Every structure is written in C-alpha cells, then in structure tokens.
Amino acid sequence: MDQRLHFITFATSDLNRARAFYKDGLGWDPLMDVPGEIIFFQVAPGLVLGLFDAEKFDQDLNSTTTTAGVSGVTLSHNVGSAAEVSSTIESLVSAGGTVLKPAQAGAFGGIFHGHVKDPNGIIWEIAHNPGWKIDEDGTVVFG
Amino acid sequence: MDQRLHFITFATSDLNRARAFYKDGLGWDPLMDVPGEIIFFQVAPGLVLGLFDAEKFDQDLNSTTTTAGVSGVTLSHNVGSAAEVSSTIESLVSAGGTVLKPAQAGAFGGIFHGHVKDPNGIIWEIAHNPGWKIDEDGTVVFG
Numbered sequence: 001m002d003q004r005l006h007f008i009t010f011a012t013s014d015l016n017r018a019r020a021f022y023k024d025g026l027g028w029d030p031l032m033d034v035p036g037e038i039i040f041f042q043v044a045p046g047l048v049l050g051l052f053d054a055e056k057f058d059q060d061l062n063s064t065t066t067t068a069g070v071s072g073v074t075l076s077h078n079v080g081s082a083a084e085v086s087s088t089i090e091s092l093v094s095a096g097g098t099v100l101k102p103a104q105a106g107a108f109g110g111i112f113h114g115h116v117k118d119p120n121g122i123i124w125e126i127a128h129n130p131g132w133k134i135d136e137d138g139t140v141v142f143g
Numbered sequence: 144m145d146q147r148l149h150f151i152t153f154a155t156s157d158l159n160r161a162r163a164f165y166k167d168g169l170g171w172d173p174l175m176d177v178p179g180e181i182i183f184f185q186v187a188p189g190l191v192l193g194l195f196d197a198e199k200f201d202q203d204l205n206s207t208t209t210t211a212g213v214s215g216v217t218l219s220h221n222v223g224s225a226a227e228v229s230s231t232i233e234s235l236v237s238a239g240g241t242v243l244k245p246a247q248a249g250a251f252g253g254i255f256h257g258h259v260k261d262p263n264g265i266i267w268e269i270a271h272n273p274g275w276k277i278d279e280d281g282t283v284v285f286g
Contacts, residue, residue, distance in 0.1 A: 001231050003171045005186035006275075007219035007268070008151055028146045032285055043148035045188040045281025057215070061258060061266070062244045070215035072200070072264075076150035088144050101205045115204060121215075123204070125150070132149075138188025142175055 009050035017119035025095020152193035168238020
C-alpha cells in the first residue's frame with residue numbers, strides 16, 4: 001500500500017453549522033456540497049477533507065452503534081509567525097469556533113500554537129513551527 | 144485562514160504496534176520516529192500523518208480527561224481497480240489490521256470499497272472510485 005492519504009472524513013452531526021463555519025466563516029471553497037449528506041473541501045494537493053452527516057457516516061461503515069462524536073484526532077494548520085497563530089485563532093473564533101488551548105509556546109519542537117474546536121468538535125491546531133518547511137516538490141522537512 | 148491542512152495527528156495508545164503496522168507491515172518510511180513519543184509519516188505533498196502517544200496527545204491539548212480512543216474519523220486511500228481494493232485490504236490485514244467492512248460496492252458515488260482498522264483503532268477506507276482523479280497540479284476532480 002502506497003504511503004498516501006487521499007481523503008480524511010469526519011462524522012459531522014450538524015452539516016449546516018459546518019458549512020457556516022468553513023464556507024461562510026473562513027471563506028473556504030467547497031469542491032462539492034450535497035446538503036444533508038456531505039461537504040468536501042480540498043485541503044492539500046490531492047487531498048480532500050470530507051464532512052459527512054454523522055448518521056450516514058455510521059451507515060457507510062455498516063456500524064450498528066452510533067459514533068460518539070469525533071475524538072482522538074487533531075488537524076494542524078501551520079502559519080508563518082507567532083502573531084499569525086493568534087490572528088488565525090481569532091478568525092476561527094469569529095467563524096464560530098471555541099478555543100480549547102489559547103496560543104502559547106508548545107512543550108517541544110520550538111513551536112508556538114493554540115487549539116480551536118469547530119462547531120462539530122473537530123480540533124484544529126494553529127501552529128508556528130520555525131523548523132518546518134515544505135520543499136518545492138512537496139517534501140516536508142523538519143529542521 | 145488558508146484552505147490548507149499540514150498535519151493530521153492521532154492519539155495512539157500503542158506506538159510500537161503502530162510502528163509494526165505502518166513501517167514493518169506496510170513498508171512506509173517515517174519522516175521522524177521518536178520512540179515513546181511520536182511517529183511521523185508524510186502521506187501527501189506537504190502533509191504529515193502523526194501517531195502521537197495517547198497520554199502525550201492529551202497533555203498537548205491541556206486536557207484533563209483521557210481521550211477515549213479514536214472515533215468519528217476515517218482516512219481513505221484510493222486505488223486503481225476493484226481488484227486492488229481487495230488486495231490492499233489483504234495487505235493491511237497481513238500487517239495487523241482488522242476488517243471492519245469487507246470489500247463491496249459502496250452505497251453511492253459508484254465506488255467499490257472496504258474498511259480496515261489499524262491496531263490503534265484508526266479506520267482506513269480502501270476505495271476504487273472511477274470518477275475521481277488528481278490533476279497534474281494536485282487539483283482533485285470528481286467525475
């Protein structure tokens with residue numbers, strides 16, 4: 001199996017709030033939006049974030065038990081400076097997010113970061129990591 | 144906030160089993176491996192999958208409650224044919240995964256897919272989707 005991720009999909013209890021947050025609040029452009037079903041956003045080259053109605057998420061897995069929300073996962077968005085961490089967190093809050101961990105120095109890696117929950121419980125880390133970069137060809141480099 | 148994901152990080156209760164699955168079982172090449180802490184794999188241009196010791200995951204979030212495992216999220220890996228869905232699922236099982244939904248026609252989108260749990264509960268969907276492609280510039284196209 002190739003070392004490659006194509007989709008990341010979350011069980012989303014309120015798709016309307018997801019749309020309000022990502023599309024109207026953050027100004028993101030959906031790749032596809034099927035009301036009541038799923039909203040897709042491209043979030044990296046060849047990679048799509050899917051917000052999938054929670055009931056249909058369970059059905060798709062043939063699951064007989066209801067998913068107890070999103071847990072055990074964070075998404076990270078890197079920015080160019082500590083100041084930008086704070087301003088991006090403010091943008092997320094303005095769009096309807098909830099601060100989980102205010103912007104601060106991280107415990108390791110020399111990063112400065114904070115965490116915000118989206119309206120469906122998906123946690124975003126906003127980080128400035130001076131030792132991290134993406135090469136021209138898409139290769140990630142840790143400094 | 145740019146429409147961009149840089150890291151996806153999971154609370155991982157058994158990092159050694161994660162390493163055995165992804166590195167030894169699937170032959171993936173870690174970007175960084177800090178035993179007892181975190182293992183990183185690049186999984187798309189500019190995108191890193193992090194498997195983070197579950198206790199440290201909670202600490203990093205300043206969380207006072209223990210994460211109750213991974214839930215409400217799936218990762219998808221697309222392949223070129225229905226036969227490849229089945230053979231990839233076999234590879235995941237050989238590496239230590241557990242079949243959650245055997246390979247079959249999906250409910251919509253014309254896809255053929257199946258789902259496998261990794262040893263820490265992360266669900267991978269393996270899918271063949273004839274209407275999906277990635278353009279040269281990394282743009283995802285739904286047919």
